[in-house]
Amino acid sequence: xxxxxxxxxYRFEMARTRRxxxxxxxxxxxSTSLYFVVFGAAIGSRITSVEGVSYGAFIVPGxxxxxxxxxxxxxxxxxxxxxxxxxxxYELLSAPVSFFEIMLGYVGAAATKAIIVGSIILITAAxxxxxxxxxxxxxxxxxxxxxxxxxxxxFIIGIWADNFEKLQLIPLLIVTxxxxxxxxxxxxxxxxxxxxxxxxxxxxLYLISGFRWSFYGVSDVNVWVSFAxxxxxxxxxxxxxxxIFKTGYQIRE
Amino acid sequence: xxxxxxxxxxxxxxxxxxxALKKVExxxxxxxxxxxxxxxxxxxxxxxxxxxxxxNPTGGKVTVGGYDIIHDYRKTRQMxxxxxxxxxxxxxxxxxxxxxxxxxxxGLKPNPEYIEGILKDLSLWDKKDTKxxxxxxxxxxxxxxxxxxxxxxxVLFLDEPTAGVDVELRQDMWRVVEKLRQNGVTIILTTHYxxxxxxxADRIAIINNGRIExxxxxxxxxxxxxRKQLTLELREPLxxxxxxxxDFNLELQAExxxxxxxxxxxxxxxxxxxxxxxxxxxxxxxxxxxxxQSSLEDIxxxxxxxxx
Numbered sequence: 001x002x003x004x005x006x007x008x009x010y011r012f013e014m015a016r017t018r019r020x021x022x023x024x025x026x027x028x029x030x031s032t033s034l035y036f037v038v039f040g041a042a043i044g045s046r047i048t049s050v051e052g053v054s055y056g057a058f059i060v061p062g063x064x065x066x067x068x069x070x071x072x073x074x075x076x077x078x079x080x081x082x083x084x085x086x087x088x089x090y091e092l093l094s095a096p097v098s099f100f101e102i103m104l105g106y107v108g109a110a111a112t113k114a115i116i117v118g119s120i121i122l123i124t125a126a127x128x129x130x131x132x133x134x135x136x137x138x139x140x141x142x143x144x145x146x147x148x149x150x151x152x153x154x155f156i157i158g159i160w161a162d163n164f165e166k167l168q169l170i171p172l173l174i175v176t177x178x179x180x181x182x183x184x185x186x187x188x189x190x191x192x193x194x195x196x197x198x199x200x201x202x203x204x205l206y207l208i209s210g211f212r213w214s215f216y217g218v219s220d221v222n223v224w225v226s227f228a229x230x231x232x233x234x235x236x237x238x239x240x241x242x243x244i245f246k247t248g249y250q251i252r253e
Numbered sequence: 254x255x256x257x258x259x260x261x262x263x264x265x266x267x268x269x270x271x272x273a274l275k276k277v278e279x280x281x282x283x284x285x286x287x288x289x290x291x292x293x294x295x296x297x298x299x300x301x302x303x304x305x306x307x308x309n310p311t312g313g314k315v316t317v318g319g320y321d322i323i324h325d326y327r328k329t330r331q332m333x334x335x336x337x338x339x340x341x342x343x344x345x346x347x348x349x350x351x352x353x354x355x356x357x358x359x360g361l362k363p364n365p366e367y368i369e370g371i372l373k374d375l376s377l378w379d380k381k382d383t384k385x386x387x388x389x390x391x392x393x394x395x396x397x398x399x400x401x402x403x404x405x406x407x408v409l410f411l412d413e414p415t416a417g418v419d420v421e422l423r424q425d426m427w428r429v430v431e432k433l434r435q436n437g438v439t440i441i442l443t444t445h446y447x448x449x450x451x452x453x454a455d456r457i458a459i460i461n462n463g464r465i466e467x468x469x470x471x472x473x474x475x476x477x478x479x480r481k482q483l484t485l486e487l488r489e490p491l492x493x494x495x496x497x498x499x500d501f502n503l504e505l506q507a508e509x510x511x512x513x514x515x516x517x518x519x520x521x522x523x524x525x526x527x528x529x530x531x532x533x534x535x536x537x538x539x540x541x542x543x544x545x546q547s548s549l550e551d552i553x554x555x556x557x558x559x560x561x
Contacts (some may be wrong), residue, residue, distance in 0.1 A: 065302025087341030
């Protein structure tokens with residue numbers, strides 16, 4: 001393991017975050033606060049409670065998953081795509097580092113940043129609503145696993161993409177709709193029967209459900225199923241990354 | 254002398270079927286400056302990229318310092334610094350940050366004094382806190398060299414380092430190259446400026462159509478292929494070359510008004526004195542004379558013509 005190389009990539013990526021602090025930290029916090037104002041205060045005042053949890057508090061886990069996923073994906077995909085775009089990837093390829101170490105640097109930095117943003121959102125949320133975390137350990141596991149898994153996913157997107165449009169395609173067309181339809185802002189028990197069944201096909205539902213269980217002990221599906229799902233994603237993404245490394249797909253001619 | 258880089262039957266065929274390298278054989282001697290010359294699309298950059306690990310070879314074997322570039326890639330890449338042809342740089346990083354990043358990426362502990370030395374050598378020290386996007390093209394080129402030197406390589410690849418660079422910078426660059434060579438760094442450079450190869454290289458390799466056509470010591474090459482020519486502009490045109498001049502290798506040009514003498518300038522007896530004497534005995538007067546040595550460029554063009 002080439003310690004200095006991994007830490008060089010990691011620090012380089014974190015420096016980019018510091019340079020773009022407005023865009024990377026402040027903007028997710030502002031948009032989340034807006035969700036609280038709109039959903040929590042305006043709409044929430046009419047819904048009062050979902051499954052015994054005040055609506056404002058109910059949406060916190062969903063909002064955190066939303067920003068964890070979008071942040072992880074955009075950070076990791078942009079991080080590895082940008083050197084391909086500017087051509088500076090020549091340096092990564094000619095350095096004495098393995099693909100695994102390159103991945104570790106980029107995914108580690110993307111996950112760290114997502115975790116920072118997620119934590120800030122949690123703290124921001126505490127100003128708006130009463131938060132309880134019934135299962136802190138489980139909450140931490142879901143928190144970290146989501147950040148890592150979707151950073152891996154973003155890394156894959158960044159390698160696959162050969163233009164900026166492709167870079168935005170999957171987050172915009174697949175991930176965001178899945179998060180919104182996966183029960184970030186509602187419990188699936190509020191849906192008609194048919195839609196409840198369809199929603200069960202949405203993998204993000206399991207993440208949000210498990211994460212919400214860690215907070216309030218209420219869930220749409222069994223928490224172990226949620227846990228199995230996130231581990232499943234992690235395994236799939238790791239396998240794809242491994243395959244990319246093995247074949248040099250989109251990286252090495 | 255042991256080669257520091259040994260390339261055996263190296264082949265590269267791209268996905269689109271283009272054969273960029275066809276059984277390339279090349280040995281680079283430790284401490285030398287090797288100039289790799291070739292027309293566009295000859296395979297220069299593919300060859301360099303393969304040795305550096307950016308392009309996967311289709312076949313063949315390359316060792317650097319005795320280590321295989323595939324199996325011992327960490328050891329070989331540690332030894333190599335690469336200055337790419339294109340100005341691939343970040344934009345928002347500072348000069349100082351990016352050069353230190355390069356060193357870290359190559360697995361070395363920070364060494365600010367060393368980096369300071371490189372930046373000073375390349376006249377970049379006063380720009381160390383400048384963002385890369387604010388640098389001129391020539392400055393970016395220097396920066397790429399600084400990045401390539403940041404991990405103290407023993408082999409340096411310069412892919413067209415002086416393309417689009419002004420005279421002053423070019424001289425700066427050769428000073429740095431000379432200093433590196435004195436420190437025992439092996440340098441492989443590709444260039445379009447043949448005079449440059451002529452000026453600084455120890456050996457010349459000519460690559461064309463994915464094949465190495467020739468590898469030779471520069472002075473040897475110049476001697477073998479470098480002929481000299483003496484051209485005399487005559488006062489009165491000649492119908493034919495007089496008999497007593499038949500022993501000289503002469504040619505009559507421009508309807509007899511020009512006499513061209515081919516000779517080997519490396520011989521101690523060039524025959525020029527004899528020719529002059531014979532001319533005056535014949536009463537052949539001339540109004541002007543010029544000598545011309547075939548440059549590496551002529552040699553290069555001849556070779557490329559022959560092979561294609």
